[in-house]
Amino acid sequence: MHVDDALFSRLVGQIYQAASSHEHGDEMVRAITLEAGFACGAVHTEDRKNKVNSVHNLFTADGDLAKATPGDWQTTFNRQTHGLQELCDISEHKRLIEAGHTFCATDLAPLPALRRTQFHREYFQQLGADDFICTIVRSDDDYTIAVCFGAPANGRPLSNEQQHLMKMLAPHFQRAYEMRRRLDEQEMERNSAWQSLDSLATGIFILAENAQVLFQNVMGEEILESSTALSIHQGTLHCRYARSNRRIQTQIQAAIDASRQGADMCWAPTELELPEAEGTRLILCAYPLRRASGRSHSRATPACMLFAHDLTQQPQLPRSHLAALFQLTPSEAAVALGVAHGLSIEDIAALQGHSVATCRTVLKRVFAKTDTGRQNELANLILSLGSHIGDRQ
Amino acid sequence: MSQLIGLAYECASHPEVEADFLHAVCTALGLDSATVILVDLKQRTNTMLSMYVDDPGVSKETLAALVADYNRRFSQFNPLTEICIDKGLLVSGNTIFSEDMVPHPMLQRTAFYNEFFQQQGWYDHAGIVSIADGKTAVTINFASKAETYPFTPAARKLLRMLAGHLARAHTLRRQLETRRVTRDAALQSLDALTFGLLILDHKRKVLFQNRPAREIIDSNKALDIRRRELRCDLPRSQKLLKDQVSMAIDAALHGIPMHWSPTQLDLQDTGQRPVAVCAYPLPTSGSPFAAAHPACLLFLRDLNAEQGLPEDQLIDMFELTPAEARIAQEIANGYSLEHAAERMGHTLGTSRTMLKRVYAKTGTNRQNELACLVMSLAGLLHPVSE
Numbered sequence: 212m213h214v215d216d217a218l219f220s221r222l223v224g225q226i227y228q229a230a231s232s233h234e235h236g237d238e239m240v241r242a243i244t245l246e247a248g249f250a251c252g253a254v255h256t257e258d259r260k261n262k263v264n265s266v267h268n269l270f271t272a273d274g275d276l277a278k279a280t281p282g283d284w285q286t287t288f289n290r291q292t293h294g295l296q297e298l299c300d301i302s303e304h305k306r307l308i309e310a311g312h313t314f315c316a317t318d319l320a321p322l323p324a325l326r327r328t329q330f331h332r333e334y335f336q337q338l339g340a341d342d343f344i345c346t347i348v349r350s351d352d353d354y355t356i357a358v359c360f361g362a363p364a365n366g367r368p369l370s371n372e373q374q375h376l377m378k379m380l381a382p383h384f385q386r387a388y389e390m391r392r393r394l395d396e397q398e399m400e401r402n403s404a405w406q407s408l409d410s411l412a413t414g415i416f417i418l419a420e421n422a423q424v425l426f427q428n429v430m431g432e433e434i435l436e437s438s439t440a441l442s443i444h445q446g447t448l449h450c451r452y453a454r455s456n457r458r459i460q461t462q463i464q465a466a467i468d469a470s471r472q473g474a475d476m477c478w479a480p481t482e483l484e485l486p487e488a489e490g491t492r493l494i495l496c497a498y499p500l501r502r503a504s505g506r507s508h509s510r511a512t513p514a515c516m517l518f519a520h521d522l523t524q525q526p527q528l529p530r531s532h533l534a535a536l537f538q539l540t541p542s543e544a545a546v547a548l549g550v551a552h553g554l555s556i557e558d559i560a561a562l563q564g565h566s567v568a569t570c571r572t573v574l575k576r577v578f579a580k581t582d583t584g585r586q587n588e589l590a591n592l593i594l595s596l597g598s599h600i601g602d603r604q
Numbered sequence: 605m606s607q608l609i610g611l612a613y614e615c616a617s618h619p620e621v622e623a624d625f626l627h628a629v630c631t632a633l634g635l636d637s638a639t640v641i642l643v644d645l646k647q648r649t650n651t652m653l654s655m656y657v658d659d660p661g662v663s664k665e666t667l668a669a670l671v672a673d674y675n676r677r678f679s680q681f682n683p684l685t686e687i688c689i690d691k692g693l694l695v696s697g698n699t700i701f702s703e704d705m706v707p708h709p710m711l712q713r714t715a716f717y718n719e720f721f722q723q724q725g726w727y728d729h730a731g732i733v734s735i736a737d738g739k740t741a742v743t744i745n746f747a748s749k750a751e752t753y754p755f756t757p758a759a760r761k762l763l764r765m766l767a768g769h770l771a772r773a774h775t776l777r778r779q780l781e782t783r784r785v786t787r788d789a790a791l792q793s794l795d796a797l798t799f800g801l802l803i804l805d806h807k808r809k810v811l812f813q814n815r816p817a818r819e820i821i822d823s824n825k826a827l828d829i830r831r832r833e834l835r836c837d838l839p840r841s842q843k844l845l846k847d848q849v850s851m852a853i854d855a856a857l858h859g860i861p862m863h864w865s866p867t868q869l870d871l872q873d874t875g876q877r878p879v880a881v882c883a884y885p886l887p888t889s890g891s892p893f894a895a896a897h898p899a900c901l902l903f904l905r906d907l908n909a910e911q912g913l914p915e916d917q918l919i920d921m922f923e924l925t926p927a928e929a930r931i932a933q934e935i936a937n938g939y940s941l942e943h944a945a946e947r948m949g950h951t952l953g954t955s956r957t958m959l960k961r962v963y964a965k966t967g968t969n970r971q972n973e974l975a976c977l978v979m980s981l982a983g984l985l986h987p988v989s990e
Contacts, residue, residue, distance in 0.1 A: 216605050220765045223609050224772060231776050351895070379606050386613055388893065390776055393617065395894040397783035400811060403803050403886050403898035404790030410884070410901070411797070417789050425786065480921060480981075494921075494981070500792050511782075513789030516796065520981070536868060536880060553973030587971040588938030594979035595907055 214376050218246060222376075223383050230387035230394070236268040243360065244270050247376055250340040250363040257299055257355040264288070264295050272363075273339045287334055295330045299355070308355055313346045313381045315369055322368065335361060342368045346381045348388040358384055414519035417500075419511035420471070422447045422463055434519050438491045440483065441519070448517070455483040462497040463515055469499035470514040480518075492522035533593065537580050546573045550586050551593035608632060612769045616777035626656040626744075629766070633759045635746045637724065641731075643685055643694060643741040650685045651675055653742075674720065683716050694741040697771035698733045699764045701755060727751050730760075732767045735774040744770060800904030805896040806857060806888065808833050808849055820879060820906045826871040827879075834902070841869040848883040849900055856885035856899040880905045918978070922965045931955060932962045935971050936978035 222243055229239040236254065244252040253269040266288045288295075298319060299308075307314045316325055322342060325331050335343070340361025349356040360377070362369045405426060408415050414431035416424055423446040427435070435441055441450055448463070450456040458481050468474075480496040496518045534544040542563065549559035560570040574586075583589045611625040626638040638656040643649075652674045655667050687705045688694050702711055708728065711717055721729075724747070731745040746763070748755070755763075791812055794801050800817030802810055809832040813821070821827045826837045834849075836842040844867050854860070868878040881904055888897040918929040927948065934944035945955035959971075968974045 216762075216765065219605065220609065220769070223606070224768055227613055227769070227772050227776065231772065231779060349893075353895070356893070382606070382610060383613075386610060390613070390617055390780065391893050392895065394779060394783055396896065397780070397787045399888075399894060399898050400803070401783065401787035401790050403901065404787065404794055404812070406886060407794055407801055407803070407901055408790065415793060417793060426790065480917065482921065498796060500789050513785060516789070516793045518796075522977075522980075532882075550972050551976060553968070553970065553976035555970055583938070585938065585940055585971070587935050587975040590972040590975035591936060591938035591979060592907060594976060595905060 214247075214372055214379075219376070219379065222246060222380060226380065226383050226387045227390070230391040237270065240268040240358075241270045243380075244272055247360070247373055248363075248370075249360040249373070251338045252358070252360040255345075255357045255359050257357075259353060259355060262296060264299070271338055287337065295334075297328065298330060308347055308350050310347055310350045311381060311385050313344065313374075313378050315345075315374065316343045317368065336364060339364055341365075344369055344374060344377050346377055346384050348384050349392075356388065414521070416448065416517040416519065417513050418448075418463060418467070418515040418517060420467055420514040421511070422460075422467065422515075423511060424448060425511060425513055431519060434491075434493070434521055437521075438485075438489060438493065440485050440489050440491065441493065450483060452483070452485065455485065458483070459495055462495065463517065466497035466499045466515040466517075470502055473502065474499070482522075490523065494520045494522060537577075539577065539580060543573055543577050543580070546570060547577045547581070547589060547593060550574070550577075551590045553590070608766070609769050612766060613773045613776065616773045617780060619777075622654065623656055627658065629746065630656070630658045633746065633762060634748070634750070636749045637726070637747045639745045639747075641743050641745060643689070643743065645689060645694065645736075645739060645741060648686060648689060649679050650682050651679055670724075678716065678720060681716070683714055688743075694733050694736045694743070696733055696736045696741075696774075697767050699760075699767045700731045700733065700743075701760070702728055702730065721747075725749050728755065730755055730763055732763060732770050734767075734770040735778070742774065800906070802834060802902040802904070803886075803898050804834075804849060804853070804900040804902055806853055806899040807896075808846075808853065808900075809896065810834060811896060811898055817904055820904050823906070824871050824879065836869060836871070838869075838871065841871060844869060845881060848881055849902060852883035852885040852900040852902075856888050859887065878907060880907060917981075921981070922962075924962060924965055928958055928962050928965070931958050932966070932974060932978060935959070936975045938975070941971075 225235070225239040225242045229235040240252040240254065243249070249272065251269070251271040254267045255264065256267065257264050301319050302308050302314070305319065307318060316322060319325065326336075326341075335341070338361060341364040342362040343359055344362075345357045345359045347355065347357050360373075362373065405428070408426075408428040409430075411428060412430055414434040415426075415428045416431050417426040419425050424443055435443065440452065440455070441448065443449070448459060450459055462481060480494050483493045483495065485491065485493065498516045498518075500513050500516055502512065502514070530541065530544040530548060533539060533547060534541065537547075539547060542565075545563055546559055549562065554562075556570050556574065557567055560567045563570065565573070577589065578584060581589060581592055583592055608625075608628050611621060611628055615622050615625050622640070630636065630638060636658050640653045640655075642651045642653055644651075652671050655671050655674075657667065684705055688700065691705065693700050693704060702708060705711070706714075721727075726747040727749055729745055729747040731743045734742045734744055736742075791814075794812075794814040795816075797814060798816060800820045801814045802817050803812040805811050810829055813829075821829060821834070826841065828835050828837070834845065836845050848867055867882070868880055870878045881902060884901040884903075886898050886901060888899050915926065915929040915933055918924050918932055919926060924932065927950075930948060931944050934947065935941070939947075941955055941959065942952060945952045948955070950958070962974065963969060966974060966977055968977055
């Protein structure tokens with residue numbers, strides 16, 4: 212193998228491509244293994260707390276060996292994970308496990324000694340490999356991630372060219388890993404924020420600068436499904452009643468403009484004028500989102516958040532939570548919820564099948580347990596717990 | 605070579621090193637200057653985003669003035685842009701040499717060449733299309749002052765090699781920025797909620813806290829975030845809090861269903877209402893590439909805070925008078941009519957009449973019903989900006 216600029220450029224490209232799309236990891240390992248004349252390659256992770264090793268993107272140059280599926284190799288590998296731990300421990304002891312570091316098998320122990328280890332015999336040699344080289348891309352208390360390649364078992368150690376190539380690729384592995392880490396973390400944080408929004412009993416839509424809907428939470432979807440008044444048409448929100456639609460669009464546009472100018476907006480909720488047959492009373496309110504600083508290369512810039520609330524929907528508060536919070540009995544919780552939902556004692560009694568007098572007695576106990584003295588005070592307490600404590604999962 | 609490619613990718617996560625990258629390319633190829641141009645393929649206009657000149661004597665201000673001058677004079681009028689679009693040269697990863705557009709002698713006769721290129725002392729140029737998506741294209745252009753074969757075969761080869769990397773780097777930059785802005789928008793939306801919300805990672809560290817959470821933590825002496833962990837000074841409450849969070853994180857990490865329920869933290873002994881907390885597990889992906897895994901949502905509610913809808917909102921929505929809105933709010937916040945009358949300096953009779961008008965205008969019949977209406981609206985209509 213001769214490493215010229217063109218080959219180097221190709222391999223570096225593969226590394227960053229794998230950072231950009233998770234699926235490309237296999238292709239990256241394959242390309243480096245074949246082009247640099249290795250016998251096999253893989254990304255190896257060690258969960259340091261649980262002392263669990265696992266292998267990803269495994270590729271073997273030998274066609275016969277490759278017939279075993281990656282799953283089979285993973286199983287073989289897992290059987291040897293204890294043996295591998297020995298090697299991990301030596302590497303750690305020799306302070307080789309450091310992000311950015313590249314080392315060969317011979318840095319751990321002389322090859323003849325390595326060949327006698329169980330891991331080498333039962334896993335590495337099975338893959339047709341002998342000497343190997345690793346680049347550590349991450350190393351902290353939680354995980355070690357290493358990209359590893361094995362030299363063919365032909366009695367010769369790794370060539371100088373192969374070692375040189377891996378040392379040249381090392382900073383690129385690290386930068387690519389850093390990019391992948393940022394992508395993964397941002398995605399997870401976004402998903403957890405979305406999950407929080409999904410737990411709300413209010414519809415929430417996030418709109419881009421061109422008013423396209425970028426996100427809607429579960430309640431938002433429910434509102435769209437349950438009412439024919441509001442729908443998403445060509446990616447933007449529409450109301451089928453012209454006057455109300457104008458109102459929505461004006462609100463949204465004002466919020467988008469405010470976001471663009473970085474201005475605060477005097478926002479006001481608006482109730483849609485819907486015919487009674489629709490069976491819903493929708494209140495909408497648009498807020499501007501602060502824009503990120505700097506020139507954005509992102510395809511769609513979020514600019515507006517729209518709340519949609521269906522007034523005919525009772526706030527949902529599971530009885531069990533209320534009972535847990537204030538140590539209420541089931542019937543006390545039922546009465547407390549009735550009051551919070553704005554019902555009269557007579558209505559609650561009828562619903563529960565109690566007499567009004569019994570209901571009043573129960574309510575008195577609820578007052579005592581919740582440290583409240585009036586129905587509106589009780590309603591305020593329960594409603595301030597918030598309708599988010601509704602299990603939407 | 606390795607460093608040059610590295611810098612191309614470094615620009616994706618750190619745009620501020622763009623000048624270093626352009627400098628490195630110019631040095632490697634013996635070129636004099638570089639520009640980054642954004643082309644609007646629909647409008648057929650172009651905007652110069654930045655300019656680099658391989659001359660330490662040229663100040664940042666001079667460069668900014670040159671960029672502004674170009675955008676004023678040539679943004680609508682750059683025949684090269686037109687030619688590139690017509691010839692279909694603006695394809696991601698493509699390298700464009702001037703003869704791909706028009707033979708050099710002809711180029712030299714164009715007004716654009718005379719009025720812009722020559723003014724900078726440029727003779728020839730080459731461009732790399734880093735991204736093109738049907739609506740816009742970004743090109744990175746290099747210019748040379750040397751008249752004799754400025755783009756040698758070796759230089760051409762290097763530029764072609766860089767092109768693929770620049771295209772990929774730009775895709776990565778877009779991915780990074782798109783994820784960042786969508787994440788920020790989602791987190792900002794959480795600031796508008798009326799209750800506190802924290803996102804914790806698998807080690808109980810706070811990854812995010814929304815505005816109400818900050819307010820609750822700031823206003824409660826017993827609550828504190830220390831070393832990125834939410835803590836309570838009172839041992840009993842601290843234990844409850846820790847149990848809630850640990851249970852949710854365990855459920856998240858091991859994918860086991862959780863029977864969760866909210867709990868109360870007594871933070872003072874002054875007979876005030878406590879703070880309610882409730883932890884939910886977040887399923888984690890377990891990607892070894894991420895340093896922190898969001899594993900738990902923690903909801904906080906200060907049961908003392910008045911949560912009613914602001915008065916001006918009530919006035920707008922139900923056409924109430926200011927006094928009626930005030931009374932509606934007092935009732936929603938759980939106070940008695942006597943208390944409201946006293947606070948507003950009215951007789952009980954006047955207050956009662958007013959409340960009746962509020963009932964009529966809001967379509968309610970009882971105090972708890974009015975409280976329910978105002979409170980459920982309040983959850984929706986929390987002001988975002990101070």
